[in-house]
Amino acid sequence: MASKRLVIIGGDAAGMSAAAQAQRTAGAGALDIVVFERTGQTSYAACGLPYLVGGFVAAAERLVARTPAQHRANGIDVRTRHEVVAIDTHAARVTVRALDTGVQTSEPYDALLIATGASGIRPPWPGIDAVGVLQLRTLDDAAAVQARLAAGARRAVVVGAGYIGLEVAEGLLERGLQVTVLERQSAPMGAVLDADMVDDVAAAIRAAGVDLRLGAEVTGFVTRDGQVAAVRTAAGPVDADLVVIGLGVRPNVELARAAGIGIDASGGIRVDDRMRTDTPNVWAAGDCVASRHRVTGSSAVIALGTHANKQGRVAGTNLGGGDAAFGGVLGTAITRFKDLEIACTGLTERAAAAAGRTAFGVITEASSRAHYYPGARPMKIKLVVERGTGRLLGGQIVGHAESGKRIDVLATALWNGMTVGDLAGMDLAYAPPFSPVWDPVLLAAGRAAALV
């Protein structure tokens, strides 16, 4: 009996999770799974790249969850350095170019999964292609940054003060560089923190020795012999022998769009909760798709390894003959800068207003442990609450050790559509080394409930 042929475009989190899960669900031999991956690697932890650069992680191999050879040993036909250049949904075939030979072939599929991921945003600034202007999306990018450090880079400029920008800035500080962060907005972490929550973050960045410049408009780069020498800004040039662009990502949807597969208004490939596109036998998962945001109800592109893994698994289960649904996203995220932890879930007060919700925000200062217990540290929790109903719409946490992951309680509450009144009464774990008798989350919810 001929097995069904599943072709997967992209061999990172979503693609390889789907491959493994499809095989597991269908049973050995039931599916013939081929993965085309244009780089030389599969299944690596992109989120670990800043820590590799910073020296927190010793070797790039530590970030590779499974090599192409390991996938092949598991019966998945992974073809690295093979790029899919076209999809013909009528003929159910893809055109594949072997990057090392240039040879193009046409490959049939019974089912196709698009897991093409996302690419770092690189504005068309003059000089952006100069040597030394880098990003940090792949193992190759990390190697390029490390090569630049090895070549003696001393002054780094990071463009963008979001997650990646701050993580890279910390890594470069660790390596002894002089670091400037240029952010166009008036505050760091502006996508996930409201303006009234950022002061501690900006202070921590500056206290660490970073030259943080807010409201900084990059206009291009000064180059010398093809190498970057400075970043041009509206306020003048900033010397740099290494620049890392951390401006977020854009989903890779060109292939899908060219094939006539539906693209959502948010910019990602449109999928249902089974990860099916609008085209028969074509599925998509990971950073390239639009996901349903559970709080707004509308679709959003949120490129994050957790979603890619979950969506890959959902797609794989369904492709293997099982039944699974992706539950949507909340926009939960976390990072740290030095010992400051920063986390968010759901909508900021600003995003709630933009989404047309009548909401208010309330900030509560709390302690990580009983006030009398050694190591108690302060944190701030902001809750965003729908006026009238008391429904939680989002949360933000900025604090020290043991603060950030408390966002998961808010995420779980959001997932279940809880009100702050209900949240305030929950039975969370208490002992002096772990929490005050009113856990910070409960304290915050109680304060918010009194204002509904």
Place this chain on the structure above:
Amino acid sequence: MASKRLVIIGGDAAGMSAAAQAQRTAGAGALDIVVFERTGQTSYAACGLPYLVGGFVAAAERLVARTPAQHRANGIDVRTRHEVVAIDTHAARVTVRALDTGVQTSEPYDALLIATGASGIRPPWPGIDAVGVLQLRTLDDAAAVQARLAAGARRAVVVGAGYIGLEVAEGLLERGLQVTVLERQSAPMGAVLDADMVDDVAAAIRAAGVDLRLGAEVTGFVTRDGQVAAVRTAAGPVDADLVVIGLGVRPNVELARAAGIGIDASGGIRVDDRMRTDTPNVWAAGDCVASRHRVTGSSAVIALGTHANKQGRVAGTNLGGGDAAFGGVLGTAITRFKDLEIACTGLTERAAAAAGRTAFGVITEASSRAHYYPGARPMKIKLVVERGTGRLLGGQIVGHAESGKRIDVLATALWNGMTVGDLAGMDLAYAPPFSPVWDPVLLAAGRAAALV
């Protein structure tokens, strides 16, 4: 206009929370609030006592959230060293004895709140009243233990290997004592961990130098000149110049029972979700009441500061003319022994079986951080799941730093009646310093979901 008179019996967490909240809700002067407290203190953190004994907390005053004088300054008439000896619900009066003078008076009430707390269980073992056989429920108890240490105690025996027993054992180790823990059951923490989760706990206790004896039946005490000299057990005596009994507590309901107020089969005062007893104008809150367990649906006595504070606040809101309901309990709890964190919520597999639920348990080993990130530590999560429905019934965590408080995600899931399938898809926070890409809770839920 004469204000209503609210009489509160007991000036610790539940009583004083209720007093403050009633006053806040009713507005200044609307209520005449009198609190009778038989000890000399109010509002102290009993949960901090083991850490006071262990020297983690420098001074007893640090554990007092608010002194009687502070409460009085806030307009609450706190009368310490006054014991209520009888309640006459028909006359709406209580009989109060001033402990320093022996004078008894009769005090009227418009509303009465019983917040008499719980007392440590002290079995009728011969010799239990010897000097040096102590418990750790009050600041006075802590002072007695410290006096015994100051007098040169070297060999301590802790009876009971539950939370309090282990916290005291660690505290005494810190003070340089030789510590033996006697536990009648075959495992430590038996009330909150299933047998398949205790090995790491027992190993940690022993690795710290505690002589942990399981299946140990205490029969009495050897005394010398009225002082304890050894603990008698079925397997022979264990020398001791200090004994701490940590066998849990029993609600103080004698006063209520004698007044004809309804007592629940679980042993606590029966209350509704407003904290009303079955007797008009009589309310109760804290360790002395029976609470609704949200998973079993039946009532349970769970003496914990968090519930006492919440119930006190609910009672106070209602007594002050507002409207609040107590949402029930899950049995969430947490502690640590040295650097091992132990937490639980909901039902153990054993408790689920006892409650007549068809359930299974599944243990997942996971990492606190991305495996490649420095400081990643292992943890075990056990989920107890209803067969067929996949509904989460309980969770247990044993692990190192950053593991225990993850129980709050399970508690929030339980609070909302989630299935493990839904739980596995949640959008929890991920970054390498905080979690693997599949958070331990999601990993555990995913494994469990596959077995439903």
